[in-house]
Amino acid sequence: MAPSLHQRVMTDSRAEVLRQATIHKLRKEYPVQEDRSILEAALTKADSSLLRGQWRYTEPLDPTLQNKTIVTISGQSYSVNDFFDYVRQRQQPPRNPALPTANTPTTSPTAPVLGSPVVAMHRLFDRFVSDRLISTEEANLEKKSTEFRTLMSEIRDGVLLSQVMEENVWERSMVDSTGQRQFFEQHKANYRLPERAIATLVIAQNDSLLKQATSVLSGKPPYQLRRSAASVSFDKNQTELTQSLRETLFDILVVMGHNPDYVIEVTGSHDPSERDSVSANRIRNVVSYLQKNGISLGRIMEKDYQGARPGVSKDAQRNVTFQYFSNAKDDVVKTITSKYPVAAGMPPVLSISEGAFAQGTNPYLDAIDQWKVGTTTLHRDNKAIAVIINRIEPARAKTFAEARGTVINEYQAMLEKQWLSQLRQTYPVKVNEAEIQKLVK
Numbered sequence: 001m002a003p004s005l006h007q008r009v010m011t012d013s014r015a016e017v018l019r020q021a022t023i024h025k026l027r028k029e030y031p032v033q034e035d036r037s038i039l040e041a042a043l044t045k046a047d048s049s050l051l052r053g054q055w056r057y058t059e060p061l062d063p064t065l066q067n068k069t070i071v072t073i074s075g076q077s078y079s080v081n082d083f084f085d086y087v088r089q090r091q092q093p094p095r096n097p098a099l100p101t102a103n104t105p106t107t108s109p110t111a112p113v114l115g116s117p118v119v120a121m122h123r124l125f126d127r128f129v130s131d132r133l134i135s136t137e138e139a140n141l142e143k144k145s146t147e148f149r150t151l152m153s154e155i156r157d158g159v160l161l162s163q164v165m166e167e168n169v170w171e172r173s174m175v176d177s178t179g180q181r182q183f184f185e186q187h188k189a190n191y192r193l194p195e196r197a198i199a200t201l202v203i204a205q206n207d208s209l210l211k212q213a214t215s216v217l218s219g220k221p222p223y224q225l226r227r228s229a230a231s232v233s234f235d236k237n238q239t240e241l242t243q244s245l246r247e248t249l250f251d252i253l254v255v256m257g258h259n260p261d262y263v264i265e266v267t268g269s270h271d272p273s274e275r276d277s278v279s280a281n282r283i284r285n286v287v288s289y290l291q292k293n294g295i296s297l298g299r300i301m302e303k304d305y306q307g308a309r310p311g312v313s314k315d316a317q318r319n320v321t322f323q324y325f326s327n328a329k330d331d332v333v334k335t336i337t338s339k340y341p342v343a344a345g346m347p348p349v350l351s352i353s354e355g356a357f358a359q360g361t362n363p364y365l366d367a368i369d370q371w372k373v374g375t376t377t378l379h380r381d382n383k384a385i386a387v388i389i390n391r392i393e394p395a396r397a398k399t400f401a402e403a404r405g406t407v408i409n410e411y412q413a414m415l416e417k418q419w420l421s422q423l424r425q426t427y428p429v430k431v432n433e434a435e436i437q438k439l440v441k
Contacts, residue, residue, distance in 0.1 A: 019130070026133040030074035038070050039125065042080050046117035053093030057084045070125075073132050086128045087121065168419045173412035183411045184400050191403035195395045196356040197371050200329065201364055202386040205349040209336065210384040213350060214375065216332050217388065222263045222325035225335045229255065229264075229322035232286070236318065237274055239281035241289055249286065252322060253293050261328035264290070265301040269309035271317040279304050282320050301325070329354065356393065 009015060041064060049055045060066045061080060069077040094113060142149040172179070184191065200217065204210035216223050229252050232245045241249070256262050266286055268279040283302050291297060308317055326332065329352045340349045357365045364385050368376055371392055378385040400407070 023130045030136050033072045038068050043118050043121045046121035050117045051113040051115050053091045087124050169416045184407045191398040194358040196358045196393045198390045200354040200388040203351050204384045207384045209350050214386050221327045223332050225324045227324045227335050231319040231321040234318045256295050261326050263299050263325040265323040267303040267321045269305040269317050271314050286320050
Protein backbone atom coordinates (compact mmCIF):
# COMPACT_ATOMS: atom_id res chain seq x y z
CA MET A 1 0.00 0.00 0.00
CA ALA A 2 3.00 2.32 0.32
CA PRO A 3 2.88 3.77 -3.25
CA SER A 4 -0.87 4.41 -2.90
CA LEU A 5 -0.50 6.10 0.50
CA HIS A 6 2.44 8.17 -0.75
CA GLN A 7 0.40 9.40 -3.72
CA ARG A 8 -2.54 10.31 -1.46
CA VAL A 9 -0.32 12.30 0.90
CA MET A 10 1.44 14.11 -1.96
CA THR A 11 -1.86 15.08 -3.62
CA ASP A 12 -3.69 15.96 -0.42
CA SER A 13 -4.75 19.61 -0.16
CA ARG A 14 -2.90 19.96 3.16
CA ALA A 15 0.37 18.99 1.47
CA GLU A 16 -0.23 21.68 -1.16
CA VAL A 17 -0.79 24.29 1.57
CA LEU A 18 2.56 23.42 3.10
CA ARG A 19 4.22 23.53 -0.31
CA GLN A 20 2.81 26.97 -1.09
CA ALA A 21 3.95 28.30 2.30
CA THR A 22 7.45 27.03 1.57
CA ILE A 23 7.47 28.58 -1.92
CA HIS A 24 6.26 31.92 -0.48
CA LYS A 25 9.18 31.91 1.98
CA LEU A 26 11.70 30.95 -0.71
CA ARG A 27 10.56 33.75 -3.02
CA LYS A 28 11.60 36.20 -0.30
CA GLU A 29 15.04 34.61 0.00
CA TYR A 30 15.83 34.06 -3.67
CA PRO A 31 15.01 36.83 -6.19
CA VAL A 32 12.77 35.67 -9.04
CA GLN A 33 12.82 37.75 -12.24
CA GLU A 34 10.45 36.74 -15.03
CA ASP A 35 10.76 38.06 -18.58
CA ARG A 36 7.09 38.83 -19.19
CA SER A 37 7.38 39.27 -22.97
CA ILE A 38 9.18 35.93 -23.39
CA LEU A 39 6.72 34.24 -21.02
CA GLU A 40 3.68 35.54 -22.92
CA ALA A 41 5.18 34.40 -26.22
CA ALA A 42 5.91 30.97 -24.76
CA LEU A 43 2.34 30.63 -23.41
CA THR A 44 0.93 31.15 -26.90
CA LYS A 45 2.57 27.89 -27.99
CA ALA A 46 0.05 25.95 -25.92
CA ASP A 47 -2.82 24.27 -27.76
CA SER A 48 -5.61 21.81 -26.98
CA SER A 49 -3.18 18.84 -27.06
CA LEU A 50 -1.80 20.11 -23.74
CA LEU A 51 -5.19 19.49 -22.14
CA ARG A 52 -5.01 15.88 -23.35
CA GLY A 53 -1.47 15.45 -22.03
CA GLN A 54 -0.10 15.09 -25.58
CA TRP A 55 1.58 18.46 -26.21
CA ARG A 56 4.90 18.41 -28.09
CA TYR A 57 7.30 21.02 -29.40
CA THR A 58 9.95 20.92 -32.11
CA GLU A 59 13.46 22.27 -31.91
CA PRO A 60 14.90 24.63 -32.77
CA LEU A 61 12.18 26.97 -31.54
CA ASP A 62 11.34 30.28 -33.15
CA PRO A 63 14.34 32.67 -33.06
CA THR A 64 12.38 34.82 -30.60
CA LEU A 65 12.23 31.91 -28.13
CA GLN A 66 15.18 29.61 -28.84
CA ASN A 67 17.37 29.52 -25.68
CA LYS A 68 15.85 32.79 -24.49
CA THR A 69 15.81 33.33 -20.72
CA ILE A 70 12.27 33.03 -19.38
CA VAL A 71 13.07 33.34 -15.68
CA THR A 72 16.09 34.03 -13.49
CA ILE A 73 16.22 32.67 -9.93
CA SER A 74 18.95 33.91 -7.61
CA GLY A 75 21.19 34.67 -10.59
CA GLN A 76 20.54 31.31 -12.31
CA SER A 77 18.92 31.66 -15.75
CA TYR A 78 16.40 29.15 -17.16
CA SER A 79 15.52 29.15 -20.85
CA VAL A 80 12.30 28.60 -22.73
CA ASN A 81 13.75 25.27 -23.83
CA ASP A 82 14.12 24.25 -20.17
CA PHE A 83 10.53 25.22 -19.48
CA PHE A 84 9.11 23.44 -22.54
CA ASP A 85 11.00 20.28 -21.65
CA TYR A 86 9.47 20.49 -18.16
CA VAL A 87 5.98 20.90 -19.68
CA ARG A 88 6.46 17.88 -21.92
CA GLN A 89 7.38 15.71 -18.92
CA ARG A 90 4.82 17.06 -16.41
CA GLN A 91 1.69 17.54 -18.53
CA GLN A 92 -1.22 15.35 -17.43
CA PRO A 93 -4.23 13.98 -19.31
CA PRO A 94 -7.70 14.81 -17.91
CA ARG A 95 -8.78 12.49 -15.10
CA ASN A 96 -12.10 10.90 -14.18
CA PRO A 97 -12.32 9.82 -10.52
CA ALA A 98 -15.01 7.28 -11.41
CA LEU A 99 -12.61 5.27 -13.54
CA PRO A 100 -10.72 2.30 -11.98
CA THR A 101 -7.37 3.96 -12.62
CA ALA A 102 -6.59 7.62 -12.29
CA ASN A 103 -4.26 7.54 -15.32
CA THR A 104 -6.94 6.54 -17.79
CA PRO A 105 -7.72 9.36 -20.28
CA THR A 106 -11.39 10.29 -20.51
CA THR A 107 -11.28 11.36 -24.13
CA SER A 108 -9.95 10.17 -27.44
CA PRO A 109 -6.99 12.00 -29.07
CA THR A 110 -9.35 13.94 -31.33
CA ALA A 111 -12.24 14.59 -28.93
CA PRO A 112 -12.69 18.18 -27.73
CA VAL A 113 -11.72 18.95 -24.14
CA LEU A 114 -12.71 21.77 -21.84
CA GLY A 115 -10.31 24.35 -20.45
CA SER A 116 -7.84 26.95 -21.59
CA PRO A 117 -4.44 25.72 -22.91
CA VAL A 118 -2.83 29.05 -21.97
CA VAL A 119 -4.10 28.80 -18.37
CA ALA A 120 -2.87 25.21 -18.14
CA MET A 121 0.54 26.27 -19.51
CA HIS A 122 0.74 29.15 -16.99
CA ARG A 123 0.00 26.75 -14.11
CA LEU A 124 2.86 24.56 -15.29
CA PHE A 125 5.11 27.63 -15.42
CA ASP A 126 4.26 28.45 -11.79
CA ARG A 127 5.06 24.84 -10.90
CA PHE A 128 8.30 25.07 -12.88
CA VAL A 129 9.40 28.14 -10.90
CA SER A 130 8.41 26.48 -7.60
CA ASP A 131 10.45 23.35 -8.37
CA ARG A 132 13.45 25.48 -9.36
CA LEU A 133 13.17 27.42 -6.09
CA ILE A 134 13.20 24.18 -4.10
CA SER A 135 16.22 22.98 -6.10
CA THR A 136 17.99 26.26 -5.35
CA GLU A 137 17.26 25.86 -1.65
CA GLU A 138 18.63 22.30 -1.70
CA ALA A 139 21.78 23.47 -3.46
CA ASN A 140 22.32 26.17 -0.81
CA LEU A 141 21.59 24.09 2.29
CA GLU A 142 25.26 23.60 3.06
CA LYS A 143 25.86 27.36 2.92
CA LYS A 144 22.81 28.25 5.01
CA SER A 145 22.87 25.50 7.66
CA THR A 146 25.95 24.85 9.77
CA GLU A 147 24.49 21.58 11.07
CA PHE A 148 23.70 20.32 7.57
CA ARG A 149 27.12 21.37 6.30
CA THR A 150 28.80 19.52 9.18
CA LEU A 151 26.66 16.45 8.55
CA MET A 152 27.49 16.39 4.84
CA SER A 153 31.19 16.85 5.61
CA GLU A 154 31.07 13.89 7.99
CA ILE A 155 29.30 11.78 5.36
CA ARG A 156 31.84 12.68 2.66
CA ASP A 157 34.76 12.02 5.00
CA GLY A 158 33.22 8.72 6.06
CA VAL A 159 32.66 7.62 2.46
CA LEU A 160 36.19 8.66 1.50
CA LEU A 161 37.65 6.77 4.47
CA SER A 162 35.61 3.69 3.61
CA GLN A 163 36.77 3.80 0.00
CA VAL A 164 40.48 4.10 0.81
CA MET A 165 40.19 1.48 3.58
CA GLU A 166 38.40 -0.85 1.17
CA GLU A 167 41.12 -0.37 -1.44
CA ASN A 168 44.17 -0.57 0.84
CA VAL A 169 43.06 -2.86 3.67
CA TRP A 170 39.69 -4.58 3.67
CA GLU A 171 39.50 -5.96 0.13
CA ARG A 172 43.14 -6.99 0.16
CA SER A 173 42.79 -8.85 3.46
CA MET A 174 39.75 -10.75 2.15
CA VAL A 175 40.99 -11.76 -1.32
CA ASP A 176 44.71 -12.21 -0.67
CA SER A 177 44.60 -15.93 0.16
CA THR A 178 48.38 -16.26 -0.26
CA GLY A 179 48.97 -13.44 2.22
CA GLN A 180 46.51 -15.02 4.64
CA ARG A 181 48.30 -18.36 4.43
CA GLN A 182 51.73 -16.76 4.92
CA PHE A 183 50.47 -14.78 7.94
CA PHE A 184 49.04 -18.00 9.40
CA GLU A 185 52.32 -19.88 8.94
CA GLN A 186 54.30 -17.03 10.53
CA HIS A 187 52.03 -16.93 13.60
CA LYS A 188 51.01 -20.58 13.78
CA ALA A 189 51.81 -20.84 17.47
CA ASN A 190 49.07 -18.29 18.23
CA TYR A 191 46.32 -20.46 16.81
CA ARG A 192 45.69 -23.39 19.14
CA LEU A 193 42.69 -25.19 20.53
CA PRO A 194 42.75 -26.14 24.24
CA GLU A 195 41.55 -29.48 25.54
CA ARG A 196 37.81 -29.64 24.96
CA ALA A 197 34.94 -31.89 25.96
CA ILE A 198 32.44 -32.70 23.23
CA ALA A 199 29.39 -32.80 25.44
CA THR A 200 25.62 -32.48 25.75
CA LEU A 201 24.11 -30.60 28.69
CA VAL A 202 20.61 -31.52 29.83
CA ILE A 203 19.16 -29.06 32.36
CA ALA A 204 15.82 -29.99 33.94
CA GLN A 205 13.52 -28.56 36.58
CA ASN A 206 13.52 -31.86 38.47
CA ASP A 207 14.99 -35.38 38.48
CA SER A 208 11.92 -36.90 36.82
CA LEU A 209 12.21 -34.72 33.72
CA LEU A 210 15.96 -35.27 33.62
CA LYS A 211 15.48 -39.05 33.72
CA GLN A 212 12.98 -38.93 30.85
CA ALA A 213 15.33 -36.89 28.69
CA THR A 214 18.49 -38.87 29.40
CA SER A 215 16.62 -42.13 28.81
CA VAL A 216 15.71 -41.01 25.28
CA LEU A 217 19.16 -39.57 24.58
CA SER A 218 21.03 -42.63 25.82
CA GLY A 219 20.90 -44.22 22.39
CA LYS A 220 22.04 -43.00 19.01
CA PRO A 221 19.83 -40.86 16.78
CA PRO A 222 17.19 -40.94 15.54
CA TYR A 223 15.62 -40.65 18.98
CA GLN A 224 12.20 -42.14 19.62
CA LEU A 225 9.64 -39.46 20.44
CA ARG A 226 6.57 -39.76 22.58
CA ARG A 227 4.50 -38.98 19.56
CA SER A 228 2.73 -41.28 17.15
CA ALA A 229 0.26 -40.98 14.31
CA ALA A 230 -3.12 -42.59 13.87
CA SER A 231 -2.85 -46.10 12.46
CA VAL A 232 -4.51 -47.18 9.22
CA SER A 233 -6.73 -50.26 9.33
CA PHE A 234 -6.98 -52.69 6.42
CA ASP A 235 -9.69 -55.25 5.76
CA LYS A 236 -8.72 -58.89 5.61
CA ASN A 237 -6.22 -59.55 2.76
CA GLN A 238 -6.55 -55.91 1.66
CA THR A 239 -3.28 -54.13 0.73
CA GLU A 240 -4.35 -51.20 -1.48
CA LEU A 241 -4.91 -47.73 -0.03
CA THR A 242 -8.49 -46.48 -0.14
CA GLN A 243 -9.41 -42.80 -0.26
CA SER A 244 -10.22 -42.92 3.45
CA LEU A 245 -6.79 -44.37 4.28
CA ARG A 246 -5.07 -41.70 2.16
CA GLU A 247 -6.89 -38.98 4.13
CA THR A 248 -5.57 -40.49 7.36
CA LEU A 249 -2.02 -40.51 5.95
CA PHE A 250 -2.32 -36.83 5.00
CA ASP A 251 -1.88 -35.89 8.68
CA ILE A 252 1.54 -37.59 8.60
CA LEU A 253 2.53 -35.53 5.55
CA VAL A 254 1.68 -32.33 7.45
CA VAL A 255 3.68 -33.32 10.54
CA MET A 256 6.70 -34.44 8.51
CA GLY A 257 6.58 -31.25 6.45
CA HIS A 258 6.60 -29.04 9.55
CA ASN A 259 9.39 -31.01 11.24
CA PRO A 260 12.32 -31.56 8.83
CA ASP A 261 14.34 -33.60 11.39
CA TYR A 262 11.54 -36.15 11.92
CA VAL A 263 11.80 -39.77 10.81
CA ILE A 264 8.71 -41.98 10.60
CA GLU A 265 8.69 -45.69 11.41
CA VAL A 266 6.08 -47.65 9.43
CA THR A 267 5.19 -50.97 11.10
CA GLY A 268 3.05 -53.73 9.63
CA SER A 269 1.77 -57.18 10.61
CA HIS A 270 -1.00 -59.59 9.55
CA ASP A 271 -3.39 -61.95 11.26
CA PRO A 272 -2.70 -65.71 11.14
CA SER A 273 -5.30 -66.30 8.42
CA GLU A 274 -3.57 -63.95 5.94
CA ARG A 275 -0.65 -64.66 3.62
CA ASP A 276 2.85 -63.75 4.84
CA SER A 277 3.29 -61.22 1.99
CA VAL A 278 0.22 -59.17 3.00
CA SER A 279 1.99 -57.11 5.69
CA ALA A 280 4.93 -56.34 3.38
CA ASN A 281 2.57 -55.17 0.60
CA ARG A 282 0.69 -52.92 3.05
CA ILE A 283 3.94 -51.33 4.21
CA ARG A 284 5.15 -50.91 0.62
CA ASN A 285 1.95 -49.11 -0.46
CA VAL A 286 2.05 -46.76 2.55
CA VAL A 287 5.73 -45.95 1.97
CA SER A 288 5.08 -45.40 -1.74
CA TYR A 289 2.30 -42.91 -0.92
CA LEU A 290 4.56 -40.99 1.47
CA GLN A 291 7.38 -40.88 -1.10
CA LYS A 292 5.11 -39.64 -3.88
CA ASN A 293 4.01 -36.82 -1.60
CA GLY A 294 7.48 -35.48 -0.79
CA ILE A 295 8.78 -37.62 2.10
CA SER A 296 12.21 -38.95 1.11
CA LEU A 297 13.00 -42.62 1.67
CA GLY A 298 15.82 -41.58 4.01
CA ARG A 299 13.19 -40.30 6.45
CA ILE A 300 11.19 -43.52 6.49
CA MET A 301 11.98 -46.69 8.48
CA GLU A 302 10.15 -49.97 7.78
CA LYS A 303 9.36 -52.64 10.35
CA ASP A 304 7.58 -55.84 9.29
CA TYR A 305 6.64 -58.43 11.92
CA GLN A 306 6.01 -60.91 9.09
CA GLY A 307 3.26 -62.40 11.19
CA ALA A 308 1.33 -61.57 14.33
CA ARG A 309 2.30 -58.57 16.42
CA PRO A 310 2.82 -59.45 20.13
CA GLY A 311 0.17 -58.21 22.56
CA VAL A 312 -2.28 -57.04 19.87
CA SER A 313 -5.82 -58.25 19.16
CA LYS A 314 -6.62 -60.19 15.99
CA ASP A 315 -8.29 -57.27 14.19
CA ALA A 316 -5.48 -54.86 15.13
CA GLN A 317 -2.96 -57.21 13.50
CA ARG A 318 -4.12 -55.82 10.15
CA ASN A 319 -3.18 -52.25 11.11
CA VAL A 320 -0.17 -50.32 9.84
CA THR A 321 1.08 -48.18 12.72
CA PHE A 322 3.40 -45.21 12.89
CA GLN A 323 5.99 -43.95 15.37
CA TYR A 324 7.89 -40.67 15.12
CA PHE A 325 11.62 -40.42 15.69
CA SER A 326 13.91 -37.39 15.32
CA ASN A 327 17.55 -36.67 14.59
CA ALA A 328 17.34 -33.42 16.58
CA LYS A 329 17.68 -33.27 20.35
CA ASP A 330 15.45 -30.17 20.39
CA ASP A 331 12.54 -32.31 19.22
CA VAL A 332 13.07 -34.56 22.25
CA VAL A 333 12.73 -31.48 24.47
CA LYS A 334 9.54 -30.36 22.69
CA THR A 335 7.78 -33.70 23.06
CA ILE A 336 8.70 -34.09 26.74
CA THR A 337 7.77 -30.52 27.71
CA SER A 338 4.54 -30.43 25.69
CA LYS A 339 2.66 -31.47 28.87
CA TYR A 340 4.31 -28.77 30.98
CA PRO A 341 3.14 -25.28 29.90
CA VAL A 342 5.42 -22.45 31.02
CA ALA A 343 4.28 -18.91 31.77
CA ALA A 344 5.73 -16.10 29.67
CA GLY A 345 9.10 -14.93 30.94
CA MET A 346 9.75 -18.08 32.97
CA PRO A 347 12.71 -20.39 32.21
CA PRO A 348 11.96 -23.63 30.35
CA VAL A 349 11.42 -26.78 32.43
CA LEU A 350 13.89 -28.66 30.21
CA SER A 351 16.66 -27.52 27.90
CA ILE A 352 19.44 -29.22 25.96
CA SER A 353 22.65 -27.68 24.62
CA GLU A 354 25.65 -29.29 22.98
CA GLY A 355 29.05 -28.25 21.75
CA ALA A 356 32.79 -28.31 22.36
CA PHE A 357 33.60 -26.87 25.81
CA ALA A 358 37.01 -25.83 27.09
CA GLN A 359 37.86 -25.31 30.74
CA GLY A 360 36.35 -22.10 32.02
CA THR A 361 33.61 -21.84 29.39
CA ASN A 362 30.81 -23.68 31.23
CA PRO A 363 30.19 -23.84 35.00
CA TYR A 364 28.68 -27.33 34.91
CA LEU A 365 31.63 -28.89 33.10
CA ASP A 366 34.00 -26.94 35.36
CA ALA A 367 32.29 -28.55 38.36
CA ILE A 368 33.53 -31.99 37.26
CA ASP A 369 36.93 -32.69 38.78
CA GLN A 370 38.15 -34.96 36.01
CA TRP A 371 36.57 -35.20 32.61
CA LYS A 372 35.76 -38.64 31.31
CA VAL A 373 33.43 -40.10 28.72
CA GLY A 374 30.02 -40.81 30.23
CA THR A 375 27.21 -39.10 32.11
CA THR A 376 27.63 -37.08 35.28
CA THR A 377 24.58 -35.89 37.22
CA LEU A 378 24.73 -32.61 39.14
CA HIS A 379 22.30 -30.60 41.29
CA ARG A 380 22.94 -26.86 41.19
CA ASP A 381 20.80 -23.72 41.27
CA ASN A 382 17.71 -25.84 42.07
CA LYS A 383 18.20 -27.67 38.79
CA ALA A 384 18.97 -31.28 37.87
CA ILE A 385 21.77 -31.39 35.31
CA ALA A 386 23.16 -34.25 33.25
CA VAL A 387 26.56 -33.65 31.65
CA ILE A 388 26.97 -36.21 28.86
CA ILE A 389 30.58 -36.23 27.61
CA ASN A 390 30.78 -38.03 24.26
CA ARG A 391 34.54 -37.64 23.77
CA ILE A 392 37.47 -35.53 24.89
CA GLU A 393 39.60 -33.78 22.29
CA PRO A 394 43.19 -33.09 23.39
CA ALA A 395 44.79 -29.69 22.90
CA ARG A 396 46.08 -29.20 19.37
CA ALA A 397 47.04 -26.60 16.78
CA LYS A 398 44.23 -25.18 14.67
CA THR A 399 44.10 -25.91 10.98
CA PHE A 400 44.14 -22.95 8.59
CA ALA A 401 40.43 -23.47 7.90
CA GLU A 402 39.62 -23.35 11.63
CA ALA A 403 41.74 -20.23 12.20
CA ARG A 404 40.88 -18.40 8.96
CA GLY A 405 38.38 -15.96 10.50
CA THR A 406 40.85 -14.86 13.17
CA VAL A 407 43.69 -14.82 10.64
CA ILE A 408 41.77 -12.45 8.34
CA ASN A 409 41.05 -10.05 11.23
CA GLU A 410 44.66 -10.00 12.40
CA TYR A 411 46.03 -9.83 8.84
CA GLN A 412 43.71 -6.88 8.26
CA ALA A 413 45.00 -5.14 11.40
CA MET A 414 48.58 -5.66 10.20
CA LEU A 415 47.80 -4.22 6.75
CA GLU A 416 46.14 -1.20 8.33
CA LYS A 417 49.15 -0.63 10.59
CA GLN A 418 51.51 -0.84 7.60
CA TRP A 419 49.33 1.53 5.57
CA LEU A 420 49.18 4.10 8.38
CA SER A 421 52.97 3.87 8.74
CA GLN A 422 53.36 4.66 5.03
CA LEU A 423 50.95 7.60 5.38
CA ARG A 424 52.95 8.99 8.31
CA GLN A 425 56.13 8.88 6.24
CA THR A 426 54.41 10.62 3.31
CA TYR A 427 52.55 13.14 5.45
CA PRO A 428 54.57 13.89 8.63
CA VAL A 429 52.46 14.82 11.64
CA LYS A 430 53.58 17.50 14.07
CA VAL A 431 51.71 17.77 17.37
CA ASN A 432 51.73 20.96 19.40
CA GLU A 433 51.97 19.48 22.89
CA ALA A 434 51.62 22.88 24.55
CA GLU A 435 48.22 23.43 22.98
CA ILE A 436 47.13 19.91 23.93
CA GLN A 437 48.03 20.60 27.54
CA LYS A 438 45.87 23.72 27.43
CA LEU A 439 42.93 21.61 26.28
CA VAL A 440 43.51 19.15 29.11
CA LYS A 441 43.36 21.96 31.66
